[in-house]
Amino acid sequence: MFRLHSPKKYKSSHDSHYVTDAFYQELIERRTQAGDFQLSSDASLCAECERFLFYEARLIDTGRFEEWLDLFTENCVYWIPSSQEADPRTSVSITFDDRRRLEDRIARLRTGFAHNQKPHRTISHFVSNVEAWESEDASSRRILSNQMIYESRPARPLVHYIARTDHQLEKVDGEWRIAVKHTLLNNTFDGIETPTLL
């Protein structure tokens, strides 16, 4: 599964210009405020959002990490804070990846030397409580969900994560892409294994 060479080359980001103070500020504000997003009751929009999450989960769960990365925008963030209130400017996160670091995360999994991935880990996402939120002009979307993520390896205890996940999507070249994936874990206090990919 973890091939030495990735089957598909993604465009590699060489610098990180967009993670500015304003970027952090917006990230924090969106955590607690709906902003101009409205909870949608449109059945087809809800179904579309659910399919998006199922597809994303399938890409991770089947080891298609480069395709998963393609779901993210160039200026994305993949963020797992250490607590609900933590300001990432003054608090360490479990994970705070910009595009470049997210690429590296997958590059590491593909080196063939990621010892904590041997024997091969099986990841399973269970996605529920999906809510679709839409901005007034319908140019951006948020999908809130609850997720249970299990990682298993032969002869090792099952690792589980309980998550409240917020996907903030933008349209890029006509396709919905993840600009922010914010995953709040509910079971981090007692020490966790760093998740492979949530």
Add this chain to the structure above:
Amino acid sequence: MTVHDWDHLIQKDRVHRRVYADPSLFELEMANLFGGVWTYLCHESELPAVNSFKTVKLGLRPLIVTKDRNGKIHALANRCSHRGALLCREQSGVKSRFSCPYHGWTFANDGATIGVTFPQLYGDTFDKAHYNLAKIARVESYRGFIFATLNAAMPSLREYLGVAAEYIDMFVDRAPGKQIIVQSGAYRGRYHGNWKLAWDNAADGYHVSFAHRSLVEMTRRRDGGDKGASYMGKGPDESPMYCKQFPNGHTFLHHRPGMGPSLWQRVRPTPGAEACQESMMADLGKAEAAEMLELVPGFGMNLNIFPNLMIIANQIQVVEPLSFDQTQLTWYATTLKGVDARVNTLRMRVAEDFPNFGEVDDLEMFELCWEGLQISEVEWINTNRGALRPDAEVRDADGVRTVTATDEAPLRGYLQAYKAHMQKDVSLAFT
């Protein structure tokens, strides 16, 4: 009490698996080491205001570390004096008194009993001072690091730290006049295995090219090998890195001499690095910005204060044994008071790098060791790398032995200190 043959269990060049895998030794460690020597509790910056508190553990003993209204620091048993219930369930906060959830007894943050509910039934002779919270008499700080011991026979903290204190100074004085603030949000990792497996690794320059090969390789692919710990791959014993074995089990590994003039130039790709660098240069000018950015990465040091404090780069890692086969490692990031906010933000992002991409494989190594150590008939762990050098026992006037990066002298050193502490007949008490 079981009598252990320590000269058999810990030898000059090897250690018996029982030292890791025997639950009865763990019990002894929780007395003779955690409590028996100076054990790190927390940092003064985690108690910023009067009436601040933080809950910690001294081995398996739950404590509340408090700062009273006069600024004095106390280490109290987190245990109601009535029936023994845990008194405080929060990690940290500000409180001048603690009330027991069970029967409502209340205590001041210096441990004094404030009130006992419905006291009539205790009679007229009831002396509430008799029910003050149990407290640790010996709590001492060095440069902001708070330690405690339950052992009246221990020398002072300063004496216990010995020459290792100068390396705490190196960490603290790196940014003169800028106070180190330990951040409360922490990264908590856990592994299935004995806590000393983390100690064996703490000043181990040998494993990097192998255990961390995924990190080295990932870095090489992006940068062609100039960043992060990639210099380790070139033959660590030929590099200017070195290790030190201090008295009392403290150890030190210094990468800094191998890292070139600028630490910022060596830092691995960090979210927001270019954004901050450019805006800082625009605001502060090139020279000042460059100087400030040098405070972002760690100082290339691993300083390990036996038995539970590890200063790793800009982070403070606390080793928390949960049982003989379960260990939690808690990483606290640090910020600097009085520097540009962007420096501290970048420090958070740099702090996330190693736990995500390096520590994961260390924890895996500890678990692999733990599995291998289950074979009770195969008894020995070898610690003899560098032990046959003709100068292997040579130490300087301070009792310090300095060796190249992959020498196992630090491991041998901490095990000898461990052995000495474990053989003592200690008497531990709260007041």
